Amino acid sequence: MMDEEAVISMIREDPWMMEILTAAKTLDLPDWWICAGFIRSKIWDSLHHFTERTAIPDIDVIYFDPATMDKLEEKKLEEKLKCRLPDIPWSVKNEARMHIKSHMPAYSSSVDAISKFPETATALGVKLDEANNILLTAPYGISDAIHLKVKPTPFFKKKERMDIYKQRILKKDWRSTWEKLTIYYD
Template sequence: MIITKERDIVDVIQKDDWMMDLLRAVQTLHLPDWWICAGFVRSKIWDVIHNFSTRTPLPDIDVIYFDSSNTDELEEKNIERELTFLISNIPWSVKNQARMHVLSNAAPYVSSVDGISKFPETVTALGVKLDKKDNVVLTAPWGIADVVNLKVRPTPYYLETDERINIYKNRVTKKGWESIWKKLEIYK
């Protein structure tokens, strides 16, 4: 299948029962400014473009939200437990973007989408959630051109310093995505 626009991404996710079940599970928690992001979205796009008949396994399912009124990391663990209760065989990873700037030594983020824009790669800086009518909503702060054209590059945020560029380079080397998705072009 060819994926060229945001609507194509939304369509393939809405047709994926497994992805929709996970989105609906997270939605039931009514987290503020929530998204499932990163590999959950990116891997689906790349699997479809590569015509894979089975889903590439994910090391975790990244759920983010933004709540500046409670930045205790224990709350994230509580949410992971709630999600595990809802769907037990999923490696949930929950992060409140209102505290993630501390780990990144950055200015405070103003929203979850702001946090997503600070991810290392443009192809990972993607998120999806459901609106009130059960429709998939996509966010892509740096656009979708790189992910649909199979080009792995650092986000503009990661181009700002040598330290971040090195984090990006080490990360893409460690991930080894090109061993799974053979058509990728990785900028190192």
């Protein structure tokens, strides 16, 4: 049975994931995490017994720095990561400003931002601490991810956001890749 320690072990044993985590750590960003598909896809690939990694469109590195909310700073950080690992599709975002783009209330931290992601199975983040231990954050736990359930987070269960969740599910079409998924629409 998969649990948080098993997820952490899976990541620790994956040289590609560890190289990405190590690269992101070198930026020394405040309240940083790699989140969303980076972890979710690893879990779902494992539970589907895939021997090849499913391609993900980007590696989401988030951080929280209200002192520097310039979008150009994020692009500079992406360039630093591209110099280190040029074949990785980096996406760096300062969650201190992302609420503006998303038309949401201001976030208080990166973990608060993760808690406002559309799906519980995507509301996951990992990073390395000072001793290079893997830390996992999962505001709604990992149960939905490891039981292959796609559900809206409480934030997206609100009527005004449910359509965004539903459109995202249609656009992502995850069941075409991971057929064992169960998608919930309420």
